[in-house]
Amino acid sequence: MSIVQNRKLIWFFGLLTLIIGSNFLLYRLEMMQPLPHTIALATLLDFLIIIPLVTYFFFIRKRYSLKYLVLVGFAGYGAALLIIPQGYLGSYSYVRYILLAGEGAFFLLELYIVFKLVTKLPAIFKYYKQKQSDIPAFPHRMEQALTHYLKHNRFIEIVSSEMSMFYYSFFSWRKKQIFHDNVFTFHKKTSAVALNLMLIHALVLESVGLHFFLHNWSPTIAFIALILNGYTVVLFLADIQAIRLVPFIITDQSLYLQVGIMKRLTVPLKEIKSVRYYQGPEKVSKEVSKQVFDAVLSDFVKEKPAIEIEFYSPQEVKKMYGLKQKVLFVHLSPDEPQKFIETLNGKAVL
Structure with missing residues (x-):
């Protein structure tokens, strides 16, 4: 699999x-001069059609939405403007307006989805509150509430991720941790929270210095960098709260594993093949890691997982912004590994 991916x-x-190289050299090698002005159209076709098609067949097909081709097309148009000398583009200014029209249509479609979302927000929040006792964590409940009223797609998954991030960052500080026999914390014996706090501290200091440095060069870029850094701070805060407030949960039907704000996995107990203490190497190979849901928190020094869970069939890990991964194993380190194994073995049919 790795060899195929590398190829x-x-x-x-x-x-x-x-x-890109052939088009770049075409305009700059003396031996190719003089060039007809129509050559610019051939370059535009390369960057607006050929490159998006190549990107589609190698990456987007069967994996991502076709709307990403719009972004690739805009990037290709920008690259073409840098390569084609200005004198060749005078006859093809209409291409810009075609691209803008396509982007406008795409924006209107997204605006329509946002409008549908806003109009259904009261019903969505009502459904969310009704499901509080059934589904243990905010992302699970919010995703179910959204997909109950709206068609499931990547945009809805992005909205769900953003709502979860802002919920944990700003509205979860009065929420208390869950404590009962089927709940298992996994952060108390690590320095994950301290590591995130250190990263926030470093990011804030870096943001102040970088902002003043960039402001002297370009106020616009300085403002964009400040917004991105602020967004990252909010993300780290959400991750800290999600780590603290959302433990591993075993119900009569499923195992819920959420690791901060970044990733989560819900597994029916009937899909669990085995639960055992981890006996493997400290660092798994890249090939094996693609099949493993790593639920061990990042720390100053990465520790070996305590427990390995194996499934009968691949299970879907949900990450932020709709990204997904199929896994056959879970590596985790709950604060009470022995109790976790006994509880899971008592509920799962192994």
């Missing part, structure tokens, strides 16, 4: 280099 990357970047 795909080599082919993709090889074709990309060939297309």
